[in-house]
Amino acid sequence: MHAPQKLSEEIGLLRARSEDRPLTLREVIYVLRGRAYLLLVLLLALPFLTPIPLPGLSTPFGLAIALIAFRLMLGQRPWLPKRLQRKQLPAGFFAKLFRVAERIIRFLEKFLRPRWTVATGSPSLLRLHAAVILMAAIALLLPLPIPFTNSFPAWAILLLAGGLLERDGVAILLGYVVFVAGALYFVFLGEAASQLVHAAWVWLQNRGRP
Numbered sequence: 381m382h383a384p385q386k387l388s389e390e391i392g393l394l395r396a397r398s399e400d401r402p403l404t405l406r407e408v409i410y411v412l413r414g415r416a417y418l419l420l421v422l423l424l425a426l427p428f429l430t431p432i433p434l435p436g437l438s439t440p441f442g443l444a445i446a447l448i449a450f451r452l453m454l455g456q457r458p459w460l461p462k463r464l465q466r467k468q469l470p471a472g473f474f475a476k477l478f479r480v481a482e483r484i485i486r487f488l489e490k491f492l493r494p495r496w497t498v499a500t501g502s503p504s505l506l507r508l509h510a511a512v513i514l515m516a517a518i519a520l521l522l523p524l525p526i527p528f529t530n531s532f533p534a535w536a537i538l539l540l541a542g543g544l545l546e547r548d549g550v551a552i553l554l555g556y557v558v559f560v561a562g563a564l565y566f567v568f569l570g571e572a573a574s575q576l577v578h579a580a581w582v583w584l585q586n587r588g589r590p
Contacts, residue, residue: 388482391478391485392482398475404467409465417452418448418452420444421513421537422538424444424445425441426480429484429531429534431527431531432527433523433525433529441521442521442522442533445516446518452513453510455503488538492548496548499543499549499552500544500548506544512540512559513536513541516537526569532562532565536556536562539551539554539558540552540559
C-alpha cells in the first residue's frame, strides 16, 4: 500500500503541469483529490503572501476561498461553481509561484503538528475558524493596489487552514494574531484615507474663497 503523497509533492506536480500551459481550478482540485478543500484554500492563498498586491488574481481567488469558507461555516460540504472551476491560471507565471509554494509547504510540513488540539476538536470551533477565513477572504478579494492589503489576509488564511488540516492550535492562534493585525492595518488605511479626503476638501474650499 502506497503512502499518500505529501502536499509539497502534489504542489510539485501542479508546478510541472503549469510549466507550458494554463491550469484550471478544476485540475488543481483533481490533483488534490482525497485532500480536504482546506488544502485548496491554503493553495489559493499562497500567491498573495508577498507585500505586493497581484491585480486581477485576488478577486477570483478570494471569491473561491470565501465560497469554501462560507459553506464550512454553515457545516456544509464545500462547493465551487463551474465557472470558477474553469478559471485558468496563466502558464509560466504560476509555475514560478508553485515553485515558491513548494518551499513554503515544505517548511509548513516541518512546522505544523498536532498540538493544542482543543482549538480544533469541535464542530463549533471549526465554524468559528471558517468564519474568520471567510472575513479574511473578503478582505483578500478587494482589488486594492496598496502594499500588505493582500498579504495580511493571505497569511491569516494560510495559518488557519494549515492549523485545521494538521490540528495545530498554535498555528490557528497565530492566524488569529495575523488576522487582528490585518484588521488594524485596514482600520489605519481607512482613517488615513478619511483624513486625506477631509484635508483635500478643506483645501478646495479655501482655494475657492477670495
